[in-house]
Amino acid sequence: MIETDVLIVGGGPAGSSCARKLKEKGMACIVLDQVAFPRFKPCAGWITPEVIRDLQLDLAEYPHGLTSFSKFNVAVGALQFKMPTRQYAIRRIEFDAWLLQRAGVAFHIHKVKEIQEENGRYVVDGEYSARYLVGAGGTHCPVYQTLFKPANPKIKSALIVAQEDEFEYKYADERCHLWFFQNHLPGYAWYVPKANGVVNVGVGGKAESLKSKGDSLKNHWNFLVKKLEESGLVQGYDFKPSGHSYYLRQPLGQTRKGNALLAGDALGLATLDMGEGIGPAIRSGMLAAEAILSGAEYTLGSIPRYSMPSLLRLRG
Ligand SMILES: Cc1cc2nc3c(=O)[nH]c(=O)nc-3n(C[C@H](O)[C@H](O)[C@H](O)COP(=O)(O)OP(=O)(O)OC[C@H]3O[C@@H](n4cnc5c(N)ncnc54)[C@H](O)[C@@H]3O)c2cc1C
Numbered sequence: 001m002i003e004t005d006v007l008i009v010g011g012g013p014a015g016s017s018c019a020r021k022l023k024e025k026g027m028a029c030i031v032l033d034q035v036a037f038p039r040f041k042p043c044a045g046w047i048t049p050e051v052i053r054d055l056q057l058d059l060a061e062y063p064h065g066l067t068s069f070s071k072f073n074v075a076v077g078a079l080q081f082k083m084p085t086r087q088y089a090i091r092r093i094e095f096d097a098w099l100l101q102r103a104g105v106a107f108h109i110h111k112v113k114e115i116q117e118e119n120g121r122y123v124v125d126g127e128y129s130a131r132y133l134v135g136a137g138g139t140h141c142p143v144y145q146t147l148f149k150p151a152n153p154k155i156k157s158a159l160i161v162a163q164e165d166e167f168e169y170k171y172a173d174e175r176c177h178l179w180f181f182q183n184h185l186p187g188y189a190w191y192v193p194k195a196n197g198v199v200n201v202g203v204g205g206k207a208e209s210l211k212s213k214g215d216s217l218k219n220h221w222n223f224l225v226k227k228l229e230e231s232g233l234v235q236g237y238d239f240k241p242s243g244h245s246y247y248l249r250q251p252l253g254q255t256r257k258g259n260a261l262l263a264g265d266a267l268g269l270a271t272l273d274m275g276e277g278i279g280p281a282i283r284s285g286m287l288a289a290e291a292i293l294s295g296a297e298y299t300l301g302s303i304p305r306y307s308m309p310s311l312l313r314l315r316g
Helices: 013-024 049-054 092-103 142-148 207-212 217-231 278-294
Strands: 002-009 029-033 067-076 079-089 106-109 115-118 121-124 128-135 159-168 176-180 187-194 198-206 242-247 260-262
Touching: 002 013, 002 121, 013 029, 013 092, 013 278, 029 128, 049 079, 049 278, 067 187, 079 187, 115 142, 128 142, 128 278, 142 260, 159 187, 159 207, 159 217, 187 217, 198 207, 198 217, 260 278
Parallel strands: 002 029, 002 128, 029 106, 067 176, 128 260
Antiparallel strands: 067 079, 115 121, 121 128, 159 198, 159 242, 176 187, 187 198
């Protein structure tokens, strides 16, 4: 049996941020993830100034490509405008691996299946034992499924489905485009040019709204591909989209049960207006670590529910 103080399930932004804080204060922890890093994660990779601050990230020291935008090109239906802002874009395949490495803690490739509580400790798959357990395993986190789900089912109307593709492309348009509610999409589509000749395009929307209208995300993906082709943003490319789902911020039920805490998508913290989940994952991971270290209450009130204030530079 491998014993530690804190077992963190999931090495994404929530898990690695929690791990980094624990390590800083000298608390032993192990991060378990079902896959090796660098790992692919469907995500546009847009991050806010708050993320940069929370991570104490010196932009000059980030070893991978990082794009900054001083405005977004926005379309809401037929209305088009430029939104002055200060935002950033990274590639998740690089960013997450870098965050995990920077945390500097033990990392084991292990797919968590069974969690049991024995004598005040959490035992995972009969192989790991810890005093604390952090569920940072994303939408289908096994910690949430085992310990929290029965009393805290997630609200279906908060489920977002998204599809995206990230690929090398000699793009000519360096602007970030966001298209809201086009073709009756209950969400938005994006075009995000990134450093080193990489583009990320995608669509995301509320699953329940799509279903109630007999609509599908695939329709909106096809609509986006046509728009990219016709506008000249991306032409002649053979797309291979990947899909994923996650939850927008809901009224927070149980975030902690005994010494088990949830963070990031495992909890469902993405912002209600933009589905921004990286920042909330990082902040909640850090707060989970602080609660473990101090014995204080695990409160998530400092995590914004909306992204718009940051986009409008009201925060950030
Ligand atoms: C298409 C798309 C685009 C998005 N774009 C943006 C964006 O531009 N900006 C933004 O802020 N947010 C965006 N989001 C949301 C964002 O990606 C998530 O909110 C964020 O990744 C949450 O981080 P996390 O650490 O909680 O979970 P994750 O990043 O999902 O990490 C969870 C980890 O847990 C591991 N895991 C899962 N199950 C197990 C198991 N049983 N055993 C061991 N390990 C396990 C996984 O392998 C994974 O590495 C987007 C989401 C999608 C789907």
